[in-house]
Amino acid sequence: MYVKQTTARSDSLAQPDLFSSESHFGAIVPNKQPAELLPGEPIHHESVHGREGEGHESTEHGGIKVIKVDFEEVETPFIIALWIFCASLAKIGFHMAPKLSHIFPESCLLILVGLVIGLLLNYTQSVHVSPLTPKTFFHFMLPPIILDAGYFMPNRLFFNNLGTILLFAVIGTLWNTFSIGLSLYGLGFTGIFGGDVAEHLTLLPTLLFSALISAVDPVAVLAVFEEIHVNEVLYIVVFGESLLNDAVTVVLYHMFEDYATMGENQIDTMEIVKGIASFPVVALGGTAIGIIWGFLTGFVTRFTNHVRVIEPIFIFVMAYLSYLCAETFHMSGILAVTFCGITMKNYVQANISQKSQCTVKYAMKMLSSSAETIIFMFLGVSTIHDEHNANVWFIIFTILFCTVYRIIGTIVLSALANKFRLHKLGRVDQFVMSYGGLRGAVAFALVLLIKEEAVNKNNELRKMFITTTIAVIYFTVFLQGITIKPLVCWLKVKRAEKRKPTMNERIHERLMDHTMVVLESIVGQTGHYKLRDK
């Protein structure tokens, strides 16, 4: 599909940054092959642009060449552009086969295409490009998707259900992590996973694994739920959970990785206190950074009325900066971008021109859609390259525990939430909530980042975690993703209403809101009305 040159490269220049493979990830090491050059193709070490680098060549070949091929210097942008192009073509392809896309969600089809491409690349041994590195994923693909989610978050719905969402995101994730982790750890003693693994499957690596496998993935949830159109409350609860649980996952993952690296005997009370203190810091810190950048964006866009064309730039760049700021301080970047989007929206939409609004809206959708496309396709491609260690019982029990504990957690927490909710979560809702707990690329990126020190320096254990994570992702995305649509129909889950609220409804709703704030103030009670009201 594209010409490749895996020649020896000079330092930083020729090595593509975005697609560079880091050897300590182990999982995605490209099989470097001897160069297969185009006939007569020159090899440059210092070439930077087409207008340069002929010096060597002409002295070698003794003259000017009328036509030259020099792929290496444009390699990185070329490959990125080509991936985006292929992914978009694949997406068109699905919609040309309506039967196919009726049964399979798009995410499944993209993974399948990725698998095929991965097999082809593997077969031709041209695995020069090792696509989904965790760095690429976290720095370039996740932010646009989350920004899109935050910016177009239905504020009203979100803050109405914030309590329930937080309950599931915090308590639910903690419950899942510890129940899955402890169960797997306990099961290890029975020897069912084989002697070699059982030996290294100590408590902390198991909890590290369960922390990353417990997180419901916003990208997967968005991809599946946007196609099945369940009612808004159900959607916001599942999707909100997948966004807000990021902080919990980050802290748990960090904590267990640190503990596992330190060794169990080094952990004292102080360490545990510090670990627990990280929760509010990471969560509130990320939220605060997001809100600050959101307000800043609102402020800056007040002054753009003479230079309308750069309004969208501010929105994208400042949201991205909020994400990077949060990541710099090891806060939750997802929370930062989500709240940056939520905060800026109202101000920005009032400040910027109609045309900029249109640009922002569709450019955001375009970016997030292409990022999502690439993530699922890369997930398929990466599957092929990974060094696998498939422990069938470990995979089966992980999937089993993931499913069972999610159902238990949902039932218990729903019962708790229903005590405070006006709109109760029924049996069917609870089922969809458990069933919609999809795992995805976040878990995959996190499992690739596990260092050997954290898994008792046992690379086999690391590989087993990687394989199991992929299996869980495939199970949830394929089996649950494909069956959720028929199930939702069969269970007669309340669907989303398509119509827009009339002007009259909106005015009354607004009036009721304000009245409620007043009433709450009089009664001395602060509920979610106050939070949402801006």
Add this chain to the structure above:
Amino acid sequence: MYVKQTTARSDSLAQPDLFSSESHFGAIVPNKQPAELLPGEPIHHESVHGREGEGHESTEHGGIKVIKVDFEEVETPFIIALWIFCASLAKIGFHMAPKLSHIFPESCLLILVGLVIGLLLNYTQSVHVSPLTPKTFFHFMLPPIILDAGYFMPNRLFFNNLGTILLFAVIGTLWNTFSIGLSLYGLGFTGIFGGDVAEHLTLLPTLLFSALISAVDPVAVLAVFEEIHVNEVLYIVVFGESLLNDAVTVVLYHMFEDYATMGENQIDTMEIVKGIASFPVVALGGTAIGIIWGFLTGFVTRFTNHVRVIEPIFIFVMAYLSYLCAETFHMSGILAVTFCGITMKNYVQANISQKSQCTVKYAMKMLSSSAETIIFMFLGVSTIHDEHNANVWFIIFTILFCTVYRIIGTIVLSALANKFRLHKLGRVDQFVMSYGGLRGAVAFALVLLIKEEAVNKNNELRKMFITTTIAVIYFTVFLQGITIKPLVCWLKVKRAEKRKPTMNERIHERLMDHTMVVLESIVGQTGHYKLRDK
């Protein structure tokens, strides 16, 4: 403004690709300083994401830290985002001071801001970021600007004036290169440039320099001409010339660099023939690649009616791929993107949805506007870091020759063009055309790419070329850019009409066009009507 860490880095990973400085450019070598770390800030060598890299740290510090700062891993995207942000803020700033922006064109102000930032960075010695590398410029900043130009090219006007544009772009550029080059070379014998330089200022390096200094810059021309609103014919002639002369400049630059590297005595007839053969290959090859990708885009967008959201992606990605394809084969990338835009426009606009059209339009304007902003700002910043060698006489005579030969060329070629033109180019038009021959970032990027082998291994000569190029750019952008607006007013140059043509006018125009094609067919003559008519 941002924390920096210039610690020893592990190979390709930590070194930011986009901003990497290549030592053989000489001109933009950052003054690497010892690391100034934040207090207690950990140094990572392998850290990739916030979720990773705590291993070392915790073993060093003996535990979890609740708040961590880890800038290095998000450095590259952070710095890029910050540059864009600052550039956009600067742009807002100018419009807050209407008096300032009335006198100075925006490009001048941006260069000034860049100069100030460059001085600050130089003063604080935190020159970790060396922004405008030729690679960054050619791969990431130039394509969006040219695509914007090509996509919104007024086809009718462009093809109506194609003859004149080509005359100026090909013959004019050749004339400028050889007249400037030979004059400077001749002047070298008088010894006015000093003995040391005169010794190394042989014919081929001088011609190499004159080739890059002769090219009228599309970015600078766009920036200035969009503010002065001269009539369309004048605009399209100058701007079209700046686009189409790219092929000539690429060939001349390559050719003289190769010749200079080979040495004068090695050049035989064959080499010269091959050099001349490069002209049609580079020009027509680039155009052909652009047209092919343009048609492909038109074809692909026929099938996107179910997935409207990815329509803009195709347009951007495929245009970018046309640029990269052309660059791979050392064709003219600028011509490829220009013609890709021209070709795709008609088909794409009929195929894609109204919303996608809006997105494409404003996203393109946004991208090109920010690329332009950054180019001018970086031009200012880069000026400070360069190793300079200011030869006053060389600079003065280069500017003089640039101006004089451009005027002579314009007068002669206009006289030639007027023989075939219905709408004659008057004296005033000719003056604006000569005066609007601005030099800019393309010349700057090309001069940085000159290798030592091509300048008789004399680095002082290279530095002198760099300094002179910057001086010429500043002269044209500042002096000509600032004075062109009052001059245009004073000379009463016909301004652009703002109104849209009425429906009636458009129908009649279209009818006339088709009639003319028929008439031309009958007479057996093929004029520009046939070319344009699609």
